[in-house]
Amino acid sequence: MRIVFLGPPGAGKGTQAETLSREKKLSHISSGNLLREAVENGTETGRKAQQHINKGQLVPDKIVVDIIRERIVKNDCKNGFILDGFPRTLSQAIVLDEMLKNLGNKLDMVFYFAISKESIVLRLSGRRICATCGANYHIKYVPSLEDGICDKCGGKLYQRTDDKLETVLERIKVYHEQTEDLINYYKKNGILKEIESESNVESITENILKVIDNASKSASFVNLGVV
Numbered sequence: 240m241r242i243v244f245l246g247p248p249g250a251g252k253g254t255q256a257e258t259l260s261r262e263k264k265l266s267h268i269s270s271g272n273l274l275r276e277a278v279e280n281g282t283e284t285g286r287k288a289q290q291h292i293n294k295g296q297l298v299p300d301k302i303v304v305d306i307i308r309e310r311i312v313k314n315d316c317k318n319g320f321i322l323d324g325f326p327r328t329l330s331q332a333i334v335l336d337e338m339l340k341n342l343g344n345k346l347d348m349v350f351y352f353a354i355s356k357e358s359i360v361l362r363l364s365g366r367r368i369c370a371t372c373g374a375n376y377h378i379k380y381v382p383s384l385e386d387g388i389c390d391k392c393g394g395k396l397y398q399r400t401d402d403k404l405e406t407v408l409e410r411i412k413v414y415h416e417q418t419e420d421l422i423n424y425y426k427k428n429g430i431l432k433e434i435e436s437e438s439n440v441e442s443i444t445e446n447i448l449k450v451i452d453n454a455s456k457s458a459s460f461v462n463l464g465v466v
């Protein structure tokens with residue numbers, strides 16, 4: 240199964256992708272994580288990407304597309320994957336369709352995480368991340384037991400540079416300008432599933448799993464010639 244998670248920053252795509260990848264044995268591919276890794280490793284790609292990330296703007300299509308092209312052909316993607324944060328522009332979506340077509344595949348579903356701007360700002364400005372294991376916290380909603388310290392590994396918690404308020408506002412603006420069009424693109428393709436993303440993490444996971452299970456059931460009916 241090949242799935243895309245589409246939605247504004249802070250909608251919970253990463254958290255849901257982690258759970259779903261465990262439940263359904265799918266690889267979780269986060270374009271943001273891949274880019275941040277490149278930045279940390281000091282690669283040329285990382286150096287080119289960093290300036291855009293820090294400003295809350297999109298990294299040029301070519302850089303991101305190359306990273307994803309390399310990633311989706313790896314062995315752990317054979318059973319399928321969840322793309323989290325990619326595509327983010329219409330041209331990335333078109334290239335992705337082509338890439339998959341060349342591999343004899345296609346996207347099965349695109350989940351659109353619907354959430355208000357107010358909730359995004361609250362979520363992102365309070366988000367903290369463990370520098371050692373990458374675990375996610377929120378100063379109000381998911382606080383660590385000890386302030387600034389990860390419950391899981393004792394690592395230090397930090398705030399992503401692009402989670403600072405002014406960068407968050409820029410990221411939301413960029414989302415409206417460049418990514419929102421994808422909702423219609425996938426709606427037209429008939430594979431868009433909207434997920435209300437204001438509620439708690441568990442009920443969102445439940446809804447996503449329901450949609451996937453219902454789709455698998457109808458696919459089996461079609462294969463059996465029932466419909």
Ligand code: AMP
Binds near residue numbers: 292325
């Ligand atoms: P994320 O972790 O998904 O919020 O991504 C963090 C940042 O990485 C974004 O604000 C962009 O600067 C960059 N980025 C991630 N994915 C993409 C993409 N598909 N296209 C362009 N830039 C991206």
